[in-house]
Amino acid sequence: MPPVATKHAALIHALNHEGRQYSTAVVVFHHAVSRRLGLNAGDHKYADILMRSGPMTAGKLAEITGLTSGAITGIVDRLAQAGWVKRIQDPADKRRVILTPIHHPKKAKEVQAVFGSLITAMGQLSGSYSDTELALILDFMARSRTILLEQAVQVGAKKKPQTARNVKRRRAR
Amino acid sequence: MPPVATKHAALIHALNHEGRQYSTAVVVFHHAVSRRLGLNAGDHKYADILMRSGPMTAGKLAEITGLTSGAITGIVDRLAQAGWVKRIQDPADKRRVILTPIHHPKKAKEVQAVFGSLITAMGQLSGSYSDTELALILDFMARSRTILLEQAVQVGAKKKPQTARNVKRRRAR
DNA sequence: GTGATTATCTTAGTCACTAAGACAAACCAC
DNA sequence: GTGGTTTGTCTTAGTGACTAAGATAATCAC
Numbered sequence: 279m280p281p282v283a284t285k286h287a288a289l290i291h292a293l294n295h296e297g298r299q300y301s302t303a304v305v306v307f308h309h310a311v312s313r314r315l316g317l318n319a320g321d322h323k324y325a326d327i328l329m330r331s332g333p334m335t336a337g338k339l340a341e342i343t344g345l346t347s348g349a350i351t352g353i354v355d356r357l358a359q360a361g362w363v364k365r366i367q368d369p370a371d372k373r374r375v376i377l378t379p380i381h382h383p384k385k386a387k388e389v390q391a392v393f394g395s396l397i398t399a400m401g402q403l404s405g406s407y408s409d410t411e412l413a414l415i416l417d418f419m420a421r422s423r424t425i426l427l428e429q430a431v432q433v434g435a436k437k438k439p440q441t442a443r444n445v446k447r448r449r450a451r
Numbered sequence: 452m453p454p455v456a457t458k459h460a461a462l463i464h465a466l467n468h469e470g471r472q473y474s475t476a477v478v479v480f481h482h483a484v485s486r487r488l489g490l491n492a493g494d495h496k497y498a499d500i501l502m503r504s505g506p507m508t509a510g511k512l513a514e515i516t517g518l519t520s521g522a523i524t525g526i527v528d529r530l531a532q533a534g535w536v537k538r539i540q541d542p543a544d545k546r547r548v549i550l551t552p553i554h555h556p557k558k559a560k561e562v563q564a565v566f567g568s569l570i571t572a573m574g575q576l577s578g579s580y581s582d583t584e585l586a587l588i589l590d591f592m593a594r595s596r597t598i599l600l601e602q603a604v605q606v607g608a609k610k611k612p613q614t615a616r617n618v619k620r621r622r623a624r
Numbered sequence: 625g626t627g628a629t630t631a632t633c634t635t636a637g638t639c640a641c642t643a644a645g646a647c648a649a650a651c652c653a654c
Numbered sequence: 655g656t657g658g659t660t661t662g663t664c665t666t667a668g669t670g671a672c673t674a675a676g677a678t679a680a681t682c683a684c
Contacts, residue, residue, distance in 0.1 A: 285582055286577070286582055286585075289577070289582060289585040289586060289589065290570075290573060290574055290577050290585070292589055293573070293577065293585065293588065293589055293592075294570075294573060296589055296592045296593055296596070297473075297477060297592070298477060298481075299596055300470075300473070300474070300477075300592050300593075300595065300596045300599075301473070301474040301477035301478065303595075303596040303599040303600050303603075304470060304471060304473075304474035304599060305474060305478070306599070306600060306603045307599040307600070307602055307603040307606070308471075309603075310602075310603040310604075310606040310607040311603075311606055313607065314606050314607070392606055395602060395605065396598070396599075396602045397463075397467075399598045399601070399602060400463060400466070400467060400595065400598060401463055403591075403594055403595065403598060404459070404462070404463050404466065405459075407591065409458055409459055409462060411587060411591075412459075412462040412463070412466065413462060414584060414587070414588070415466065415587070415588050415591050415592075416462065416465055416466055416469055418576075418580065418584075418588050419466075419469045419470070419473050419588075419592075420469055420473075421576055422473065422476075422573065422576065423469070423472055423473045423476040425569070425572045425573060425576060426473075426476040426477060426479070426480040426569075427476050427479060427480070428572070429480055429483075429568060429569045429572060430476075430479045430480040430482075430483040430484075431483075432568065433480070433483040433484055433487050433565055434483040434486065434487070
């Protein structure tokens with residue numbers, strides 16, 4: 279990118295860059311937490327959805343995540359094996375499986391241990407900001423997020439059919 | 452999570468939540484852009500590293516990304532096939548391969564088309580903020596990012612050896 | 625020159641996914 | 655009720671992107 283002309287433009291550019299870096303940091307943190315809890319990053323995310331939203335059918339989770347039913351089967355296998363969720367047959371419709379988060383005190387303690395120091399550190403940071411400032415930051419991030427999602431849709435709509443798959447490996451040495 | 456006691460605590464909680472959602476939005480946007488450019492999200496990221504940092508050896512890219520040399524081989528195969536980079540043998544050390552980003556006007560135009568409207572939209576948003584405010588937001592995000600990365604290291608240090616791999620699929624019906 | 629080291633590629637195996645189909649349960653005529 | 659269709663989940667086969675370990679060629683140390 280070429281050097282920018284005004285301070286305002288420079289700030290916008292820096293925010294764009296920071297947005298990406300921030301996102302990467304969230305992903306890195308999330309990944310570390312997942313490993314710590316004995317899950318891969320994807321499964322952790324899905325477990326989180328279940329914990330937040332409460333019991334739901336396998337189909338509902340597939341819908342929320344956009345994954346196929348086959349993928350959900352594998353995810354639930356792993357989460358059940360690791361003791362985070364239970365499969366319960368719906369008595370009202372025996373085809374359905376209700377995925378139920380298990381609230382195990384030991385696991386809750388582990389989660390607490392992992393997030394506790396983040397919450398403390400973030401609390402310390404935000405302690406140096408006024409409520410007005412925090413609200414401003416929150417609002418900006420929410421607005422930026424909306425723009426990103428809108429743009430993603432717009433970019434996706436113009437999406438090219440071809441992706442980099444089926445590339446035959448052929449290389450000169 | 453239980454309802455929080457103070458406005459300040461509520462804001463911290465909201466920022467934590469927003470941080471995650473923001474990160475997801477960045478990932479979604481990035482994914483859409485990648486698809487639009489005929490790459491998968493990972494390859495796009497690596498191409499971006501090359502474009503920003505300029506030519507480097509395959510080994511250097513492996514080091515930066517933390518991937519194995521075998522993975523780099525595959526990534527460079529795909530990027531080269533799609534016309535984003537070239538492999539050039541280092542004349543000074545014929546073992547080495549220098550990965551060189553290709554600056555193709557047509558591709559540059561594509562990239563411009565994809566990011567142009569994001570930049571416009573973000574410009575409009577940040578137009579409603581003063582430079583002081585933008586600087587505040589930028590600073591907060593950078594500090595949060597630092598905390599996240601520190602916490603990731605800390606969480607990782609206590610990491611359990613076992614992960615959810617090698618789970619034998621066994622399930623009652 | 626010979627041996628150890630280095631940089632990349634290759635091969636074999638793994639993991640999380642998709643697509644398509646199997647199968648039981650539920651729904652819907654009639 | 656019975657028969658055909660639809661629905662919800664699981665199974666199977668195949669793929670893409672990775673890792674680990676080893677092959678290969680070039681370089682370095684002496």
